Amino acid sequence: MNRPPGALLSNLLIVTSPGETYIPTASLTLGVIGHVNHGKTALVRAMTGIETDRLPEEQARGLSITPGFAWRGYPSGEIDVIDSPGHEDFIRAMVAGMTGVRAVLLVVSATEGFGRQTREHLQIAALLGLRVGLVAVTKADLASPDLQAERRADMQATLAGTFLAGAPVVFCSALTGQGLDQLHAAIDALRSTAPPPTALPGAFLPIDRAFTVPGAGVVVTGVLQGQPLTPDMRMVLEPSGRSVSLRQVQVHGRTVEAAPPGGRVAVGLRGVTLDEVRAGDVLCSPGHFTATSQVDVRLTLDAGAPRPLKHLDQVRFMWGARQDVASVRLMGAGVIKPGADDFAQLRFASPVIAYAGQRGVLRRLSPAATIGGVIVLDPDPPVYRGRPGLRRAVLEAATTGDIQEIAGQLAARDGGTLAMAELTRLGRCDAPAAQLNLALDYQDLGDGRFAARDALAAARTAYLDLLAAAHRATPTRRMAAVGDIRGAFARHTARDIISAVERALAAEGAIRLDAGRVALNGHDPLATLSPGALSQLDDLEVALREGGLTPPDPASLTGGDPGLADLLQLLVEDGRAISLRNVSLRQTLVFHPVSLDEAVATLGSAFPPPLAFTTGEARAALGTSRKFIVPVLEYLDEMGRTTREGDVRRVVEA
Template sequence: MSNFIIGTCGHIDHGKTALIKALNGFEGDTTKEEQERGITIDLSFSNIAQGEQNIAFIDVPGHEKLVKNMIAGAFSFDCVLIVVSALEGIKPQTVEHLEILNLLGVKNAVLVVSKKDLVEDSELEKKLLEIEEFISRYDFDLKFSMGVSIYDEVSVEALKERLFTLDASTKVEENFFRYYVDRVFSAKGAGTIVTGTVLGKPIEVNEKVFICDIQKESKIKNLQVHSVDAQTANISNRTAINLSGVDAKDIKRGFVISKKGYLRGFNSIDISFKALKDKFLHHNRQYSIYIGSRKIDAKVLLFNSEDSLEEGFASIKSEEDIFSIYNEKLIIRDGNFTVAGGVVLNPVSDPMKKSQKLHLLEALQKQDIPKAYSILLYAHKKGLGLISSAQRFALSHEEALHSAKELHESFVDEKELIIYPLATKDTIYANIKNIYTKNQYALLSNASIKLRLKWASSGFIELVLNELVDEEFLVKDGNLFKNANVKEDFKTSLEQVMLKRLEEEGISPTAPYNIYDDLDLDRKMGDEILKSLCSKKQVFRLQHNLFVHTNSLSKLVNDMKDIIKKDGYIDIANFKELYPLSRKYLITYLDYLDNFSEIKKDGNKRVFNTLN
């Protein structure tokens, strides 16, 4: 089914809402306040359908004090229905709406000169030409223009038919679903319902979605597209989503719903901007930022000026996280005045020098993604996650991989989706070689090296390990790597090293994984060595992570029995006087005494069993 969204624009009382009602019978002004005042206060949504075609309407308020509501709807327009009264012509809010839509990048436009019944035909033709000429100053693709009266059914039907001839869909499929909430409410028997426009990718009933602003996952219980239950909601569908497991009071207009793992929020993003004619954006000043259906109060910091600019690059710094993507449009306002429009270039906050950031923004503005990758890679020497390309560059998984592979002097781990500067290989090389040089009995796997170099992917580590094998510095034994210069039996040598370590640590031994790390041992091999020592009864396992040298344990047990002989019992207090160990060790050793038939437990004490 063909879907696109037409939004209205125009001055108050020029007949936008009445025109929508004439087209589809929908009464947009439904609240008591709207009906009493005779104006549209908030957004209203409706549609018309013909065969496989569906046109959604977003009717916006025309009052100057309600521009923020207008912007909340305008971001999702595929086409704008410019409504101008035949009696009044272009008025201030018509102009501001056109400016905002231009800044948001809306191209497709239809002009309707309303209330044509109130002027002569000759005057109507004159008005049409005047308004068309005015609109031509903006960057719109005017599809057609015509005069309409809501009291002239023929003109209304003619408009409807011409709307169905439009091919106005502008939204492109991205590699993940996005959705700005513009309304939220709770319905009896259903629970939390949000409304908005589907962006990025379609969604289906029973899918899991992620509410970014509150970091909460939810399941879609039901979908409605224009008040009709649907299994799937497609791009540009005005859609109501029934969410499970989340309270309506926890969600607000402007919240972003997506899929888990695709969008990260940042309180600083970078943009390019262009101010309206005769207006400027000032450095280090607080503005209202409108992005999607959200309004954010934020500080704007210019890149190339400490005063003001008509156009350029800027950072937006907010106390709230912003969940945005590359090339997303936004509006910047100062009080009740629209100042500029912006394009999100860098939605991910990176620790970069200002000079680096400037080169990055220049590349992104030109949509030179390979160059942007190169700049980011230089700043992210320990790896740049390709999964972030969906947000950073609005690229699919395949496109991101293709761009990454075209880079020179880089390593792409396709499995873990990380790209590294090839020079970073030297860091991994030096780390591994240093381990085996310091400890000739080091015996590590790829996985155990990754525990030490958490930023390095398994694929990158494998590349270096294979190079060290080729250099005959290491020898591969199964999934383990050992020093090529050591010819003796590794396992026997390592058992003796481990046994000596445990003997030296006595009755307060280090946890096994820490010992493995100290001895540069793979964890699986370390477990096998401890198991062998236990089977030989050289080491005793008291708990999951507590292994004690048998000699140390025997001596301790004798000392504990001596305490009972002396005091008539042993408990934590008198045990600690002789052995000031941590409570964990004291309790474990007292519990171990229970294995001896000559000892019995008496409350929290251990005493000799007089029956023996």
């Protein structure tokens, strides 16, 4: 029987014998596919000693309805065997059974040859990315040598052009044992040619069965992908987001300390009831996979599809151990013709869970038929809103798997920056590997953001050029508005890059930043003024000084001359004048700083601390009007020269 003593034929979770230690090898999962009644289940039973038809209805009808599971040890290691239903009514179960499969055993009856479901199963296997396998021609004991030769020629002709072209073809009989040794040898050899398990940043277990076992609680099973599973791990059930922990992990009916990816596992769960988990859910590592309502894919329409696939068509999407109805948003033309492929976004009515690189099968809703396949490129994309340009470029890069290419397209889309989370999701790698790959060409900006070094260099040059141009345009202004400089190239450059460049320039002393203003460190507007302008500047300062606490209005002081207005602003920026605002009158007032210092001295003499004074008393003491006294006192409060307590103030002792 080739299974441990006491293992249940149904592959339920069981308790390992006391003291028994089982260290599983990384399994190869073999999918057994083919037309109904071609002998798949009998062949698996003869190969493994395990009856995969576990349901009473299956045993009564002699017909597989759900995937059956078995396993066998080989010289190269253990191989899991998944017996897929062959009837056309159970395509969903067949696709679910192919989850995690890395090689196929195509079963064809020697007495009947290729059937309709033989071809559809082969088509589905190809759409799911299978590239390795072999062919078992069953019931060979019922076929004469001439018929066997005819079937072999038929196999070669039919499989030409498929991924099984040139694959081993073994004639065998589950009844007599004919050819089983040759079949086992061919299966054992598959391990060296099959691709490795899918590389993912965390564990990903599509659940194909959920049930309860006395003493073990809720148990789920499936083919493990990504990373190993160990008891007591914290995991998440998606797409519900429910947190659970692992009570026990078993492989082939035996408790293990770690289950490697690539084979079937059974897992006992804590923190969940059977009503809260179902086939089609995914048990996965927290923080690595996100439930979403849309995925971006590369969609291939089969050459034999009866008609083109149109934008907004509804399809049935079978992937992992689940199926969903999806709306197709095409990103190129409004239609995909049979035999063609294109990028699309699949939109779902409720959240789903996927990973980049996952494959699935598309079927028409009615009449039901397999029409194509997809490969998921982005399992958590933004909602597609009909602007394909840069999005197509990003997805095209994702199909290559080249981290540098993907990073370049993300940076081109986002003004020179990229998010590490999106890069690792599209590139199917972890953050340390991606960062190592980007080290030469990208700079870490913090918070998971990276910027292209050439984009940073270009932004630095642009920032300095724009600031120099601003100084030339307004030579009398000591500083320019930061918002004007940033906004001048924000359309084409990410804000993260502008901020990083600005911080770097300030840190190295190339620019000065002050309260929303910026200037080149060497900029001196006084050096650009003519002797006449310098004289006008002095005249403005004298006028303010002579005005004391009743200075002339800026408009009357400059006479509407833009040049004089710029000179007055320069006095303010140099600290040779103070600009205050009378909010109630909506007026800007300009004072000489000496006048404000003298005001403090006058108030201190008239109301020596701790004496208090009102606004009216201050106005009388300073000989000014309400227009000026309110902004003056508010300024003195702000500078800490006076303090206000309700309706009175006091001068602060020096």
